[in-house]
Amino acid sequence: DTIRLTDLAHQMGIKAQDLIKKLFSLGVMATINQSLDFDTALLLAAEFKYEVERAGFSEDDFLLPKEADKAEDLKPRPPVVTIMGHVDHGKTSLLDAIRSTSVASGEAGGITQHIGAYHVATSRGEIVFLDTPGHEAFTTMRARGAKVTDIVVLVVAADDGVMEQTKEAVSHSKAAGVPIVVAVNKMDKEGADPDRVKRELSDLGLMPEDWGGDTIFAHVSAKKREGLDELLELILLQAEVLDLKANPDKPGRGHIVEAKLDKGRGPVGTVLIQEGQITQGDAFVCGMISGKVRAMFDDQGRQIKTAGPAIPTEIQGFEGIPEAGDEFVIVKDEKVARKIAEDRRVKHRDKELAKESKVTLESFLATKAGEEAQNLNLLLKADVQGSLEAISEALRKLSTDEIKIVLIHGGAGAITESDILLASASNAIIIGFNIRPTAKIKEVAEQEKVDIRFYDIIYKLVDDIKAAMSGMLSPDI
Numbered sequence: 001d002t003i004r005l006t007d008l009a010h011q012m013g014i015k016a017q018d019l020i021k022k023l024f025s026l027g028v029m030a031t032i033n034q035s036l037d038f039d040t041a042l043l044l045a046a047e048f049k050y051e052v053e054r055a056g057f058s059e060d061d062f063l064l065p066k067e068a069d070k071a072e073d074l075k076p077r078p079p080v081v082t083i084m085g086h087v088d089h090g091k092t093s094l095l096d097a098i099r100s101t102s103v104a105s106g107e108a109g110g111i112t113q114h115i116g117a118y119h120v121a122t123s124r125g126e127i128v129f130l131d132t133p134g135h136e137a138f139t140t141m142r143a144r145g146a147k148v149t150d151i152v153v154l155v156v157a158a159d160d161g162v163m164e165q166t167k168e169a170v171s172h173s174k175a176a177g178v179p180i181v182v183a184v185n186k187m188d189k190e191g192a193d194p195d196r197v198k199r200e201l202s203d204l205g206l207m208p209e210d211w212g213g214d215t216i217f218a219h220v221s222a223k224k225r226e227g228l229d230e231l232l233e234l235i236l237l238q239a240e241v242l243d244l245k246a247n248p249d250k251p252g253r254g255h256i257v258e259a260k261l262d263k264g265r266g267p268v269g270t271v272l273i274q275e276g277q278i279t280q281g282d283a284f285v286c287g288m289i290s291g292k293v294r295a296m297f298d299d300q301g302r303q304i305k306t307a308g309p310a311i312p313t314e315i316q317g318f319e320g321i322p323e324a325g326d327e328f329v330i331v332k333d334e335k336v337a338r339k340i341a342e343d344r345r346v347k348h349r350d351k352e353l354a355k356e357s358k359v360t361l362e363s364f365l366a367t368k369a370g371e372e373a374q375n376l377n378l379l380l381k382a383d384v385q386g387s388l389e390a391i392s393e394a395l396r397k398l399s400t401d402e403i404k405i406v407l408i409h410g411g412a413g414a415i416t417e418s419d420i421l422l423a424s425a426s427n428a429i430i431i432g433f434n435i436r437p438t439a440k441i442k443e444v445a446e447q448e449k450v451d452i453r454f455y456d457i458i459y460k461l462v463d464d465i466k467a468a469m470s471g472m473l474s475p476d477i
């Protein structure tokens with residue numbers, strides 16, 4: 001973002017010498033051949049009552065063209081799985097059990113590395129597991145625009161049944177439109193009651209296949225390593241339905257699932273490739289960071305030269321530390337990579353300054369006006385189950401042909417950070433009934449630019465939503 005001093009002078013109709021004099025008076029020594037950065041040009045122009053605008057820059061002029069894939073170029077790719085479930089129901093144990101049994105049987109030689117994701121080979125195909133279980137990581141990624149997970153494995157302990165975070169996980173998966181495979185865990189325990197789990201999940205809309213629904217259930221014991229092969233098989237069955245394909249023969253594109261600063265190696269990031277191919281030596285841009293692939297490793301710690309779709313790959317050569325969820329894109333060369341990254345940083349800064357909410361009750365109608373059917377996404381938290389049900393019912397009745405009220409999640413209890421992430425990722429407004437936010441929650445909501453509204457009288461809440469739907473809400477409530 002620079003402009004030559006002579007060009008600026010020309011555009012303002014002022015002699016270059018006069019600009020140089022002015023710069024001198026501002027304490028900047030300049031020559032006629034000088035280029036000025038944006039801030040200096042801004043300052044200088046202001047002295048002469050001119051405004052400076054940054055010249056338009058479009059990434060699309062620099063990114064490699066996104067051509068539509070021909071059907072014959074699309075090849076099957078492995079499914080990417082995230083494990084979710086209530087705390088202590090066995091998410092970590094299950095991830096570890098799958099990892100160690102499949103490594104033991106399949107890939108001798110490599111030593112498992114924790115790079116944020118791993119893949120297992122079964123006789124029927126490969127599956128990729130993300131290493132960070134839970135819906136927080138899942139929805140954080142989604143809030144940043146990364147849709148990485150194809151299938152959610154919902155772990156429910158057979159002796160404990162559906163708990164609060166189980167319900168949350170279901171809401172998060174549904175909001176993302178990701179199918180769920182249920183793993184009923186701890187089947188070895190006395191008091192294991194898989195039928196109870198089935199009943200409770202049916203109430204949440206996950207009807208088992210053997211009861212006429214379409215949700216796949218597997219019975220496992222992570223501890224005894226039982227039922228794991230069946231679980232993998234059922235995941236692949238679900239994947240077949242999804243018909244996952246990608247074109248491996250083009251410049252790679254994917255998302256960061258984990259990144260860190262390594263003492264010896266500098267910034268490293270694990271990329272889950274979604275299409276195309278990444279090869280050592282490629283230049284890339286990743287969020288607001290650029291780089292060049294200096295070295296790549298697989299999940300067994302082995303150095304590789306190239307990788308294709310859905311293969312978790314640890315990459316060295318980032319100019320900074322990327323963040324989980326950042327998009328990773330191969331570009332023509334390092335110069336282009338730097339230019340795009342720089343532009344994104346500038347735009348990010350500008351956007352931060354102009355902070356705006358994603359959607360507020362006030363803006364709902366204004367921003368969406370003109371579209372045909374509209375969804376007003378709401379996330380409802382109430383002090384007790386009773387009021388939750390009463391409000392859900394009242395809100396549901398408000399839906400019209402033009403505007404549909406979608407309750408993406410409802411729960412009793414305080415608003416959590418995970419609620420805010422879900423609202424952010426789903427462009428939803430949070431409604432709190434008879435509860436108060438903590439300072440921390442207010443802060444996170446502000447950061448994520450999520451609108452939270454509090455009520456303690458149901459009819460007042462309903463009136464506001466009605467008003468918002470008819471575009472008549474006064475903005476100062």
Ligand code: GDP
Nearest residue numbers: 087088089090091092093185186189221222223
């Ligand atoms: P997470 O919080 O969901 O990741 O749960 P963990 O994997 O940490 O497991 C919580 C506890 O349950 C640990 O003490 C595990 O040893 C135990 N656990 C996990 N799976 C099983 C299982 O299949 N059977 C039994 N009996 N215990 C299990």
